[in-house]
Amino acid sequence: MAPFLLARAARMVITVFAVVLITFGLTKLAYQNPGRMLAPENASQQTVDAITKSLRLDDPWYVQLWHYVVRGPEIKGTPTGLLNWPPSLGYSYREQRPVTGLILEKFPVTVSLAVGALVLWIALSVLLGVYAARRPGGFFDTVTSGISYVFLSVPTFVTGVLLLFGLYYQLSLAGFKFFPSGGYVPLTTSPAQWALHLLLPWATLVIAQVGLFQRVVRASVLEVANKDFIRTARAKGLPPRSVYFDHALSAALNPILTLGAIEFAAILGGAIITEQIFGLDGIGRLAVSAANSGDAPVVIGCTLLGAVIFVVATFVIDVITHARSGK
The missing domain is CATH 1.10.3720.10 (MetI-like)
Structure with a gap:
């Protein structure tokens, strides 16, 4: 039973991480200029640049991904990394609040x-x-x-x-x-x-x-x-x-x-x-x-929540069906 549980748990972690990578990549493709989307309608380019810099959207994508997954900067005292404890789903650009x-x-x-x-x-x-x-x-x-x-x-x-x-x-x-x-x-x-x-x-x-x-x-x-x-x-x-x-x-x-x-x-x-x-x-x-x-952290957070619910549900069902089969 233990090897079965370890294999299923590893599959859960891999699936969730793959969802993070895919969703993060898709948001980068969808929002080519997020600073402009987040700025007021008639905002100047200086305002757009300031928003982009303050949210670190001008960092390379792999740096942004590192911040999101490992340990991002603290915003208003709240760490924004996914692997923090308790886990954080980032910080909403629009609402200026934790996504969680x-x-x-x-x-x-x-x-x-x-x-x-x-x-x-x-x-x-x-x-x-x-x-x-x-x-x-x-x-x-x-x-x-x-x-x-x-x-x-x-x-x-x-x-x-x-x-x-x-x-x-x-x-x-x-x-x-x-x-x-x-x-x-x-x-x-x-x-x-x-x-x-x-x-x-x-x-x-x-x-x-x-x-x-x-x-x-x-x-x-x-x-x-x-x-x-x-x-x-x-x-x-x-x-x-x-x-x-x-x-x-x-x-x-x-x-x-x-x-x-x-x-x-x-x-x-x-x-x-x-x-x-x-x-x-x-x-x-x-x-x-x-x-x-264009609030990418909220999009990623909602998608990630759905993925976690799905993999946990399938994990529980796999355990139940494995136990019922008597293996």
């Missing part, structure tokens, strides 16, 4: 959106997938298969706009103001309002993911449905629900867990669009705003 603090402020919104959607689409996908596997080719399987293909074909932003138009705008015109137009209410303020404000965003992400995951659950359960231990469970007279949910689903869990970790990363990507549509002030919205304004 900016992300932590937006984190509850994105976590509420992503985790809530994850729970909903896993529960829905498992139910639909297992029941479809009980009678492959039957009416329920055919209907859910068709719905899955439709869901997979519709982009996330189209789903979000349609839900907002149909369930908020049209219902509001008819005098039924059930769904709010957008925004976020913290869970600690009002759990009911927290859930109500996130229902449509959750539905947007669930519709985008449930089609694929439901088909994977169905295929995984069908793969073990004719195994000897399933036949034994049926011969014992166990009810179909117990046979499929307690035995077949448990045996087919490894590929489902693996895909779940990957799909969670896809949810974080879809959250960027969803936050824009529903006015949620989360990390996705922060990243888009930073990208438009």
Whole structure:
């Protein structure tokens, strides 16, 4: 087990470092003159040069990368190197604040959106997938298969706009103001309002993911449905629900867990669009705003956070599936 854990941990570190290198390089290509982007609209060249020098943007790229990864200069008493303890994601050019603090402020919104959607689409996908596997080719399987293909074909932003138009705008015109137009209410303020404000965003992400995951659950359960231990469970007279949910689903869990970790990363990507549509002030919205304004440290920090969440999720799933396999 120890060699397995060390190998997976090393892969995590290499992946995160590769993300840092690629994202840093892309920001250098995208923002050829960041001083001009950060300066006021009618600023003189002297002002632009002063901004560039104060932020050390005139240093060679490898020097800037060294500062970002190892130990950058202290800005207002805050070290800006990634390998500091606690780690720092740099300093925002626009906000003049640590990137870590900016992300932590937006984190509850994105976590509420992503985790809530994850729970909903896993529960829905498992139910639909297992029941479809009980009678492959039957009416329920055919209907859910068709719905899955439709869901997979519709982009996330189209789903979000349609839900907002149909369930908020049209219902509001008819005098039924059930769904709010957008925004976020913290869970600690009002759990009911927290859930109500996130229902449509959750539905947007669930519709985008449930089609694929439901088909994977169905295929995984069908793969073990004719195994000897399933036949034994049926011969014992166990009810179909117990046979499929307690035995077949448990045996087919490894590929489902693996895909779940990957799909969670896809949810974080879809959250960027969803936050824009529903006015949620989360990390996705922060990243888009930073990208438009040339705030490279915030762009790198948001990307790096997504990469870390993804590699940690896959690491945990790898450990679980390895332990379940008994190796």
